[in-house]
Amino acid sequence: MSDLRELYQEVILDHHKRPRNFGPLAEANGHAEGRNPLCGDYLTVQVDVEGGVIKGVAFEGAGCAISRASASLMTDAVKGRPVEEAERMFAEFHRMVTSGVEDAVEESLGKLAVFCGVREFPSRVKCASLAWHTLHAALEAKGGTASTE
Ligand code: ZN
Numbered sequence: 001m002s003d004l005r006e007l008y009q010e011v012i013l014d015h016h017k018r019p020r021n022f023g024p025l026a027e028a029n030g031h032a033e034g035r036n037p038l039c040g041d042y043l044t045v046q047v048d049v050e051g052g053v054i055k056g057v058a059f060e061g062a063g064c065a066i067s068r069a070s071a072s073l074m075t076d077a078v079k080g081r082p083v084e085e086a087e088r089m090f091a092e093f094h095r096m097v098t099s100g101v102e103d104a105v106e107e108s109l110g111k112l113a114v115f116c117g118v119r120e121f122p123s124r125v126k127c128a129s130l131a132w133h134t135l136h137a138a139l140e141a142k143g144g145t146a147s148t149e
C-alpha cells in the first residue's frame with residue numbers, strides 16, 4: 001500500500017509541476033469559475049463542446065498542489081469524451097473522495113484514483129473536487145444546446 005501511495009504522490013506532484021491543458025482555450029464555448037475559499041484555490045475551466053462531445057477543455061488559476069493536479073488530471077480524463085460520460089465520471093470521482101469506492105470503480109477512474117486518499121483529509125476533499133464542480137458548471141452554462149444538436 002505504501003508503494004501505491006508513493007506512486008499517487010508522484011502523479012500528483014508531476015501534474016502540479018507540469019499541468020496539462022493549462023492556459024486559455026481558443027475555441028471555448030462554455031466556461032465557469034470555481035473557488036474554494038477554505039484553501040484559497042481559484043480555477044476557471046473552459047470547454048469546447050460540439051455535438052455533445054467535449055472537444056477541448058482547459059483550465060487556468062492558482063491554488064494548492066492538489067487542486068492544480070486534480071484540474072490537470074480532470075482535463076486529461078474528460079477531453080474527447082461525451083458530456084454524459086464526463087458527468088458520470090464526476091459523480092464517481094465525487095463518491096470516491098467523499099465516501100470511498102470499491103476497487104472496480106477505482107479501476108474505471110484510472111489515474112483519477114490517485115485522489116482516493118484525500119477522503120482521509122476532509123479539508124482536502126474540496127481541493128480535489130473543485131475542478132470537477134467547475135467543469136460541471138461550465139457544461140451546465142453551455143446548457144443542453146450542445147447535446148441536442
Ligand atoms: Zn486547496
